[in-house]
Amino acid sequence: MFKKLLFHQREDNYDHINNTLIYTITNIPGPGCNMNDFNSCPNQMCNCTDLCHTPNCECIALAGYNNYDEFGKLISVDKLIYECNDLCKCTSCQNRNVQLGPRIGLRISHFNKGYGLYTDIAIEKGQFVCEYAGEIIDISEAQRRSNLDNVNYIFVINEHFSDHTTTTVIDSTIIGNIGRYINHSCQPNCMIIPVRIDSLIPRLAIFAVKDIQCNEEITYNYGGEGSYSQNNLSEVPCLCESNNCKGFLPHKRGLF
Numbered sequence: 001m002f003k004k005l006l007f008h009q010r011e012d013n014y015d016h017i018n019n020t021l022i023y024t025i026t027n028i029p030g031p032g033c034n035m036n037d038f039n040s041c042p043n044q045m046c047n048c049t050d051l052c053h054t055p056n057c058e059c060i061a062l063a064g065y066n067n068y069d070e071f072g073k074l075i076s077v078d079k080l081i082y083e084c085n086d087l088c089k090c091t092s093c094q095n096r097n098v099q100l101g102p103r104i105g106l107r108i109s110h111f112n113k114g115y116g117l118y119t120d121i122a123i124e125k126g127q128f129v130c131e132y133a134g135e136i137i138d139i140s141e142a143q144r145r146s147n148l149d150n151v152n153y154i155f156v157i158n159e160h161f162s163d164h165t166t167t168t169v170i171d172s173t174i175i176g177n178i179g180r181y182i183n184h185s186c187q188p189n190c191m192i193i194p195v196r197i198d199s200l201i202p203r204l205a206i207f208a209v210k211d212i213q214c215n216e217e218i219t220y221n222y223g224g225e226g227s228y229s230q231n232n233l234s235e236v237p238c239l240c241e242s243n244n245c246k247g248f249l250p251h252k253r254g255l256f
């Protein structure tokens with residue numbers, strides 16, 4: 001049923017529903033983007049002649065074990081992901097997924113939360129759905145752009161390493177991809193995972209965390225995966241209708 005992923009690029013033929021928006025298939029640098037980080041490849045390069053696999057592949061070794069199984073499904077949700085990139089020597093590779101493009105069968109539809117992203121094809125747990133792409137900006141630019149409207153397309157992710165924390169801010173308000181239409185759910189079927197490929201700045205990759213049926217809405221938790229308390233909730237009512245709905249959307253954490 002599924003083909004192995006051997007560099008088969010998936011065309012991104014999606015577009016916006018509104019022609020005032022600009023479609024980008026991946027992140028582009030915006031105001032405040034650290035261009036050194038943007039242009040620096042992670043310190044890796046493999047020389048694999050066969051499928052990239054532990055323990056031989058230097059890229060996978062950065063994380064310890066394989067990122068994806070033979071069908072491209074994510075193996076673990078809580079480890080750093082470095083995919084092979086153009087510097088690598090590998091010719092057939094199981095460690096390339098997000099860079100191959102979004103899955104087919106996604107659809108933008110309008111419902112109770114404004115536009116949302118739906119799938120016309122069932123998705124299995126662990127499969128990559130699409131990126132959340134837009135302009136890479138810094139916190140002060142995000143604060144400047146942030147409005148008090150109820151509709152917000154600025155995504156902030158903090159990654160905690162042993163000796164430092166990195167913050168990545170992506171704004172898809174005007175320039176973005178299909179990922180900008182994904183709504184929040186308190187009981188989501190996807191999650192966002194930072195994935196590094198050819199830049200120190202991660203791509204924000206959306207993976208299914210459960211099997212998703214045809215026609216289901218794609219959702220993730222805007223507040224991250226940890227439990228969040230009443231203090232972290234905004235004043236925007238949540239319409240996710242899940243059994244454990246917290247009543248309000250998570251706050252724009254890290255922005256204010």
Ligand SMILES: C[S@@+](CC[C@H](N)C(=O)[O-])C[C@H]1O[C@@H](n2cnc3c(N)ncnc32)[C@H](O)[C@@H]1O
Pocket residue numbers: 113114115116150151152153180181182183184185237238239240249
């Ligand atoms: C990234 S956009 C998602 C796409 C948006 N619905 C649209 O029409 O373009 C985020 C915004 O969608 C709305 N939204 C997302 N999830 C929601 C939810 N569970 N309940 C109510 N509104 C939601 C909020 O206005 C939020 O600021």
